[in-house]
Amino acid sequence: MTQNPQITPEWIAVDCSATQMRATAMGAAGPLAQATGETSKDLEAALLCLIAPWLSAQTTPVIACGWDAAPFRAVPCMPADAATLVDIPTEDARISLRIAPGLSQTNPADMMCGEETVIAGALALNPDFDGVICLPGLHSRWVHVSAKEVVSFQTFLTGELFSLLSQPDDTLDGFDPTAFEAALSETLSRPEKLGAKLFSLRAEVALMGLSPRAARSGLVGLLIGTELAAAKPYWLGQPIILIGAPGQCDHYAHALRQQGITPATLDAGDCALAGLSKLRGLL
Structure with missing residues (x-):
């Protein structure tokens, strides 16, 4: 339109x-x-x-x-x-x-x-949904919904942190699922290691020639892994709907599928x- x-x-x-x-x-x-x-x-x-x-x-x-x-x-x-x-x-x-x-x-x-x-x-x-709604974005939100009410919610600065930590002039030619999944697993299981893993990622670029695609995919994985670790009481064992602009929910859907969860996805504008x-x- x-x-x-x-x-x-x-x-x-x-x-x-x-x-x-x-x-x-x-x-x-x-x-x-x-x-x-x-x-x-x-x-x-x-x-x-x-x-x-x-x-x-x-x-x-x-x-x-x-x-x-x-x-x-x-x-x-x-x-x-x-x-x-x-x-x-x-x-x-x-x-x-x-x-x-x-x-x-x-x-x-x-x-x-x-x-x-x-x-x-x-x-x-x-209308019959009871569960958790996740809204990825600059500030991602996990929202517990029951009986058509918002019961509680929690906001994360994941998108904002990515913007601050990534290099604006880097190009991301596609997505590296191997780098993403490895980084996701690291911080999902040990979120307290985020700071160390972020610097290690930077060192891999400087010392080992890690590609921009793998570095940025790894950065996304580290940040989403830390978020999922903190939001685990929301998503564990719950039906989940992801809501975002086209493509915005892809990384979250990928991360949740690694945990055996297949979320539904809706368009934020709709x-x-x-x-x-x-x-x-x-x-």
Whole structure:
């Protein structure tokens, strides 16, 4: 879907991440068009840059998630609830804006913003699911879901650590499963060795000519192995759904298969749209 000025949406769904905003014009039969842009502190201005061609003199309802302008809701609770949508005043009378609150947890302290709506969409698409949802990304999250509620969750900085530790100018020509699996096994069984293994990986590159592909695959394996070790109470013996952009879940699915687990995989964009549609009362 691309931006199309020749449409009149019934409402607009918006999901935000730390860097990107995606708006979807919704009609009676579903999505009509889509536009993406950068996230901004000025939500209304950034939003209008994307959706202005779709607006008319009438007020168009906008439901958004991933924006931390609303108080967080404490778990356990439903991941998203239309009754908790927060009205956000707008200067432009052509839109009415409501935002889904994020979720918080006190022990251990944690929070999410936007993922709650993705989870709600996953549950709308899989209404009988009880188990664990993993959302890989810059900050990966493991979420225990039971009786349609988020019971608890834990966030890991795995993607952020990879960005800090990898070389931006390296090229990864494919994926080295042998390097990945060896590194995964090391830190999954001995997560306390992560720091030493990271330096050893660097030394292998300098002294033994380890290829960029093997080095980066090994780095991913070390980090995901450490994450799986810490998240073991979440995934061990549980049905698991991975939710992410295309290709984003591949390493996690590979790692879990090494533990004898075959997770289901859902597209994050599809789940976000389903969650926003549920908040609109359509699912």
